[in-house]
Amino acid sequence: MATELTPPGADPTRIHNIGYRKYDGQRLGRSYARRSLYSQSLRGAYGLGRSAKSKVLPMILFGVMVLVAAIIVAVAVAAPAGTMTKLPLSYTAFAISLQPVIGLYLASQAPQTVSRDLRFKTVPLYFSRPIERRDYVLAKYGAMASALFVLTAVPLVVLYAGALLAKFDFGAQTKGFGQGLVSVALLSVLFAGLGLVMAALTPRRGFGVAAVIALFTISYGAVSTVQVIAYSQEATGAVSWLGLFSPATLIDGVQTAFLGASSGYPGGYGPGAGAGVVHLLVVLALIAGSYAVLMRRYRKVGL
Amino acid sequence: MVRATTFGKVTAVIATEALSKRFPRVTALDRLSLDIGPGVTGLVGSNGAGKSTLIKILLGLSPATEGRAAVLGLDVATSGAEIRERVGYMPEHDCLPPDVSATEFVVHMARMSGLPATAARERTADTLRHVGLYEERYRPIGGYSTGMKQRVKLAQALVHDPQLVLLDEPTNGLDPVGRDEMLGLIRRIHTDFGISVLVTSHLLGELERTCDHVVVIDGGALLRSSSTSDFTQTTTTLAVEVTDSDAHPDGTRALREALTAAGVTLHAAEEQGLPGAGHVLLVEGEGEATYDLVRDTVADLGIGLVRMEQRRHHIAEVFHAGPQEQQIQQQSQQPAHAQLAPQTGGGHDGN
Secondary structure, three states, X not given: OHHHHOOOOOOOOOXXXXXXXXXXXXXXXXXXXXXXXXXXXXHHOOOOOOOHHHHHHHHHHHHHHXXXXXXXXXXXXXXXXXXXXXXXXXXXXXXXXXXXXHHHHHHHHHHHHHHHHHHOOOHHHHHOOOOOHHHHHHHHHHHXXXXXXXXXXXHHHHHHHHHHHOOOOHHHHHHHHHHHHHHHHHHHHHHHHHHHHHHHHOOOHHHHHHHHHHHHHHHHHHHHHHHHXXXXXXXXXXXXXXXXXXXXXXXXXXXXXHOOOOOOOHHHOOOOXXXXXXXXXXXXXXXXXXXXXXXXXXXXXXX | OOOEOOOOOXXXXXXXXXXXXXXXXXXXXXXXXEEEOOOEEEEEXXXXXXXXXXXXXXXXXXXXOEEEEEEOOEEOOOOHHHHHHHEEEEOOOXXXXXXXXXXXXXXXXHHHOOOOHHHHHHHHHHHHHHOOXXXXXXXXXXXXXXXXXXXXXXXXXXXXXXXXXXXXXXXXXXXXHHHHHHHHHHHHHHHOOXXXXXXXXXXXXXXXXXXXXXXXXXXXXXXXXXXXXXXXXXXXXXXXXXXXXXXXXXHHHHHHHHHHHOOOOXXXXXXXXXXXXXXXXXXXXXXXXXXXXXXXXXXXXXXXXXXXXXXXXXXHHHHHHOOHHHXXXXXXXXXXXXXXXXXXXXXXXXX
């Protein structure tokens, strides 16, 4: 039947030049462009819409996070009834325990989120369109934070589902799950900001990766070490204040003070309410500072 | 809504009035007043003449120090976003990520201009076809030739069907064939697509064949603005190179004598330093008749015609023609020295 549509002898694969067509459709403007950039960056942070090679690392790391949660759930469910009343690893402790994985994910994806556009000078193409600097920074920041939230919150959902399967106390589990979500949301925004700043200031991708790993891993290692020394010297007050100097211990401090978490600090000497407020203020200041630095970074990236 | 501008003609695509841009150490634009109508307009100037600064101001990305500018009747100071929605911009430098295909990249840029997803894909397919990218558009851009990359850059400037495109040095880095193709494409943007074009270059010769109107700026000030026919009428020069034959051991001299006898003006100066120097005659062109006359004369002498081409004029010729040059340079030099001191500490802000 289809052959009847083309005249006999005509090449059906021939492309006809139909000339230039004007576009009279709708133009959706700034907020649409910002949303498009956000979703493109978020997908990109998991390698979606990019080459197969770039999907490997984010997917493996995501798999590791979920796998660890699944193992914890398996232990909880398989344990003889009555021997366990709660998950072996609390909701709030999960992200802190797995923060090397989160750091690795951030180190691999923050540079691709921002430094590609800088390195290949694509940024002027964005700014020659209705979109503005603020839209660009918000979209990129939002996408990175959302990507981290997916990475950290999905395992919590697995844990929560497992806890309910194991018939643990519903109220306590729901409360813990909620606190965990708030904690990882804060962690996502903080880590994303710091990671993007490091990446945006080092346009070479390799340096960006190294800078992010250095910031998160080395600062965490250093703070933990000094904390242990302080603890062994019985300077327990210093233990909680030292937590201010690394992103992971900051989040630990905030959730210990406000979200009912038991601190991962040596000896469990997490900050009390007073030091907790300082921790929270530092977190908020770092987030605002990251945004400001990013805005400043793109100020000079004209044409 | 948009505040209508009160200066410039209503039909003007770009209008500037005493537009100045001063940086602490340089005056990039110096009281520049332009009135550019629809069509293809060439903006010629040497490096640092203020071309890119002007484009930045026209896109509403950089405020002018003094004066006003309007694009498509919109004031650049207040309606930057509206202007950028209706204008396409092709930068001079590389701006393409190597790891995505042309299609993906242009679709993304179309969405950044506000086109819905379906329209973005359709327009991308159309536009890439118009700029001459076919099967290769599905391959990563990293493997493209310079000519193909320039086409992708052009496509992203056209994909949202703007009313005006600003092309910054689109022929940069192209070989002669690629250059001619790009110039032909630029011509079509206006004739076939109905989009006005402002194209910058530092080569006057290539613009006079493409543009309806040429604006020459130097040191941030207007040097000359006229329709291209003005340029060609006064400056067309034909370069003619011929072979020698047994009857005429010096073909060049024979032709020179024959043409002089026929009443054609020949430039005294022969080209120096180029291949064939000494064998090239520079003939003052007076329209089609000159071509025919040269052809017939060569045929009558029985020598071979190696080439006959229009000489591309260098920007310098316009500079030498204008007496304003020195004056302009003095103006732009003075503030440079006066304000050198205060702006040295503003460098690094990241660390």
